[in-house]
Amino acid sequence: MDEERKPIDFKVVAAFAVLIALVLLLPAYWEWIGYKPAPKRPAPTPADTTQVPSTPTATPGSSPAPTATAAIAAPTDTLAGIFIRDSLWSEKTVTVSTPRFEALFSTRGARLVRLVLKDHHYNDPARKGQPIVLLDTLDAAVGAGPRFQFDRPGLDFADAPCRTDQTAITLAKGDSATVRFTAATKSGSEWTIAYTFHGDRHDFDTRLLIPTPWQDGIERELHYGWQGGLWPTEPDPAGDNGEFAALALMGKDLEKISKVDREQPVANLSGLTHWAAVRTKYFVCATIPRTPGEGFRAEGHERPLAFEDKTIPLKRFSAAVRVPLRTGEPIDLSFTVYTGPIDYDVLKRYGVGLEEMVNLGWRWLVRPFALVILWMFQKLYALIPNYGIVIIVFSLLIKAAFHPLTKKQVRSMRRMQALQPKMEKLRERFKSDPQRLNQETMKLYREAGINPLAGCLPLLPQMPIFYALFQVFRTTIELRGAHFAFWLTDLSQKDPYYILPIIMTASMFLQQKLSTKDPKQKMLTYFMPLLFGFMFHNFPAGLNLYWTMYNIFSVIEQVWLIGHPDEETTVTNGEVGSGKILKTNAKG
Numbered sequence: 324m325d326e327e328r329k330p331i332d333f334k335v336v337a338a339f340a341v342l343i344a345l346v347l348l349l350p351a352y353w354e355w356i357g358y359k360p361a362p363k364r365p366a367p368t369p370a371d372t373t374q375v376p377s378t379p380t381a382t383p384g385s386s387p388a389p390t391a392t393a394a395i396a397a398p399t400d401t402l403a404g405i406f407i408r409d410s411l412w413s414e415k416t417v418t419v420s421t422p423r424f425e426a427l428f429s430t431r432g433a434r435l436v437r438l439v440l441k442d443h444h445y446n447d448p449a450r451k452g453q454p455i456v457l458l459d460t461l462d463a464a465v466g467a468g469p470r471f472q473f474d475r476p477g478l479d480f481a482d483a484p485c486r487t488d489q490t491a492i493t494l495a496k497g498d499s500a501t502v503r504f505t506a507a508t509k510s511g512s513e514w515t516i517a518y519t520f521h522g523d524r525h526d527f528d529t530r531l532l533i534p535t536p537w538q539d540g541i542e543r544e545l546h547y548g549w550q551g552g553l554w555p556t557e558p559d560p561a562g563d564n565g566e567f568a569a570l571a572l573m574g575k576d577l578e579k580i581s582k583v584d585r586e587q588p589v590a591n592l593s594g595l596t597h598w599a600a601v602r603t604k605y606f607v608c609a610t611i612p613r614t615p616g617e618g619f620r621a622e623g624h625e626r627p628l629a630f631e632d633k634t635i636p637l638k639r640f641s642a643a644v645r646v647p648l649r650t651g652e653p654i655d656l657s658f659t660v661y662t663g664p665i666d667y668d669v670l671k672r673y674g675v676g677l678e679e680m681v682n683l684g685w686r687w688l689v690r691p692f693a694l695v696i697l698w699m700f701q702k703l704y705a706l707i708p709n710y711g712i713v714i715i716v717f718s719l720l721i722k723a724a725f726h727p728l729t730k731k732q733v734r735s736m737r738r739m740q741a742l743q744p745k746m747e748k749l750r751e752r753f754k755s756d757p758q759r760l761n762q763e764t765m766k767l768y769r770e771a772g773i774n775p776l777a778g779c780l781p782l783l784p785q786m787p788i789f790y791a792l793f794q795v796f797r798t799t800i801e802l803r804g805a806h807f808a809f810w811l812t813d814l815s816q817k818d819p820y821y822i823l824p825i826i827m828t829a830s831m832f833l834q835q836k837l838s839t840k841d842p843k844q845k846m847l848t849y850f851m852p853l854l855f856g857f858m859f860h861n862f863p864a865g866l867n868l869y870w871t872m873y874n875i876f877s878v879i880e881q882v883w884l885i886g887h888p889d890e891e892t893t894v895t896n897g898e899v900g901s902g903k904i905l906k907t908n909a910k911g
Contacts (some may be wrong), residue, residue, distance in 0.1 A: 407484070422664075438456070446559075469610065485504035498615075512534075545656075552639030568580065569601050569622075572679055585623060594617070610642070622640065689790045697799060701801065704801070742771060824902040831851070832852040
């Protein structure tokens with residue numbers, strides 16, 4: 324018995340292709356969506372546990388930032404045989420205040436022991452409005468912050484007894500100032516570390532100067548970079564922790580280490596190195612050598628962090644640039660240390676590829692769209708200082724841009740509907756010859772001037788734009804803490820009450836109901852909205868707002884098109900030919 328075979332329904336194929344693409348891409352964002360299984364990991368070692376701060380500041384969202392001088396590291400004698408430490412020396416601090424940040428430096432090793440960003444604040448309820456602390460003195464106790472490390476074992480400048488004649492510096496916008504720390508060695512040389520600050524920038528310059536040839540065996544190289552990682556800054560530290568990484572731009576390639584290897588926590592890479600950095604979701608501490616380095620050293624560890632009723636394996640990365648040294652020559656090395664937001668425009672101004680750490684999607688497909696979207700958001704925000712309204716306006720602009728394609732899609736659907744009587748006759752006539760049926764079907768399409776793929780065309784340009792939006796909402800700092808209205812106080816976070824995902828699912832169902840006429844696609848009318856609702860419920864509220872408004876505008880568009888059919892899509896007696904409707908009367 325011959326089985327009837329129907330011609331391929333291209334719209335169904337396209338819909339399932341989109342579904343398969345979503346399923347294949349979903350694992351890449353599984354953890355961010357919130358459904359990644361908890362990783363299997365061994366219990367923290369005693370060393371890990373001892374590094375967890377015991378004060379309330381160790382739990383993000385639970386208490387204010389630590390005090391400035393409470394826990395500066397206790398002295399050690401690792402350098403007693405190298406640096407002169409007389410009985411008159413005592414540890415002091417120097418405070419540097421600019422419009423961008425406030426920094427506290429210690430004369431022990433010329434270390435940065437506390438760094439507060441004045442122009443960025445916490446968004447969680449317990450610390451809302453307080454400036455973000457990127458580094459505190461508890462971190463300094465375990466060696467965090469920018470730090471020189473030498474190849475010679477035991478040579479640790481972080482404990483060098485330094486001197487300075489400055490105690491506090493306050494800079495206004497446009498001002499600059501330098502703080503110098505010096506340490507004398509028993510061999511007669513003098514080390515100088517000089518920090519230069521600028522009132523209107525998030526960076527400072529670091530210079531290591533040893534004017535006389537070094538005779539105490541520095542060996543071949545040193546590393547300079549950020550040690551000890553950063554603390555979470557977002558209301559959900561688990562999500563923030565998922566973005567923690569050590570990065571470096573080596574040649575033209577971005578190297579990224581985001582997983583902690585307990586067996587081999589240290590990674591050394593060789594090659595031209597433009598910068599090295601440690602990052603959270605929205606903030607970064609990057610080291611830029613004045614002359615590109617010759618390698619990248621990264622180190623990663625996990626430490627338990629108590630948050631609410633669970634423990635998070637907090638990732639703590641270090642990242643440093645390797646710089647070669649020449650024995651018997653004076654040392655004069657300069658670096659720029661950027662400590663601030665991961666802002667694409669700000670990072671790009673440094674001219675060394677720092678903006679590469681902003682993940683805006685595939686370089687040649689999604690990234691160009693993401694950059695255009697980001698530019699449009701910034702320009703619209705300058706006119707409308709509410710990112711929620713900006714998103715609504717942007718969704719309307721995108722809908723208007725795609726209206727011609729949507730109109731063509733509706734026209735194609737109507738022509739296909741007008742052909743259904745003839746299609747049924749062809750199926751009946753050639754039910755035992757599938758190959759001939761496909762040939763006659765395509766012939767009928769050509770005579771009617773119908774492209775069976777026309778109904779799928781609007782989907783194609785929307786896909787890179789949608790993924791670009793996904794990356795913009797996911798990674799850029801512009802939407803961090805952006806308030807829209809009512810309960811939507813942060814468009815970069817998920818809707819706490821899931822109201823937008825529910826509205827989005829309902830609007831998508833209505834839009835599918837209006838645009839889908841083929842009974843064979845009825846299942847997709849229910850399945851696709853539910854799938855998107857499941858995926859979107861943990862997405863940023865801003866992305867949910869965009870997709871919801873886009874669906875609502877699509878429903879309005881569909882209703883308008885149904886009520887305003889053009890001449891070419893007016894069906895009379897179900898006849899189609901030569902790309903236009905053949906108008907016939909009842910007498911034929």
